[in-house]
Amino acid sequence: MPVSPPICDVGWRAPPFALPGTDNRTRTLDDIRGERGTLVMFICNHCPYVLAVLDRILRDARDLQALGIGVAAICANDAAAYPQDSFENMKTLAEDRAFPFPYLHDESQEVARAYGAACTPDFFGFDSSLGLQYRGRLDASGRQRAPEDTRRDLFEAMKQVAGTGRGPADQVPSMGCSIKWKAA
Template sequence: MALTPSNKLSKGTKAPNFTLPNVVTGNAVSLEEIKGKKGTVVLFICNHCPFVIHINPLLVALANEYQAKGIGFVAISSNDVENYPQDAPDLMKIHAEENNYSFPYLYDETQQVAKEYDAACTPDVYVFDKELKLYYHGQLDNSRPGNGIPSTGNNIKSILENLGQAKLYLGEEKPSVGCGIKWK
């Protein structure tokens, strides 16, 4: 597993629109449909990455707390399923159900959405404001598998609180790190 950091994306960048299949329901879901009144979190994740597995409970807790506060959540998997069959849509569905995802888990078969977001790793975390302009792009917190730091989400919680209160976030943006997206 090669440690890959997220790419830099300028604040204010407009979220690229997408319509992708939700692996749980089978229905197509667009960014417009899932965006929150106060903001939207777009996560690039996958089933097998130890960095994602490490934060799954935190992702679920964050989504459950902040969806109720007007912030939409969506997760997208863009991995090449020919070479990484554990990330195939049927297994994504099982993964979402076993982890109690309260947010859509979408499959980016062509990898076009990941390219438009310049996503690099799993997890790759993007937070957009109510106008779908980039508010934050970086890590959830300092916890990593095996480093002994608990996954609290303190970084992202303060960001989501500021976003919910329509305050600017002027703090540091540390890149997310994880497994590189498995490109075709």
């Protein structure tokens, strides 16, 4: 069943983190922070919503990095229950698809909980001082890719954040598979 995150809590502060990356480097929020904003995405390897738009995620990340936006992706799914989301499989995907951003592993799920991540994909777009400005969708795609000429919601929102420090007033929530939480 698809899940959508809550509406953007404008100004909410990005929680710090230090997580291992698929490049064997530990990255902190300060490491990925961009001069004009920061995008933190929660994705995973197996989600059909992520897989349907992964090429668009990679395209938009590259385009946003060119605008001074720092970008990272985090996988927080329970890899014991979903082996496709294991750290080794994360490394393979990041290498095979030439991720232009750090792909980080939140094995404890503490970072996902701190962010209130709800689904994959879940996008958190912050301004240059790490205040939340966008928590919306990539574009109109769902489990199936939207047409090529579909408006690039995430890119346009973060471009606006880079230029003005503020996200759009109207935001459409992302939709995807729920985060696969570990049993309590």
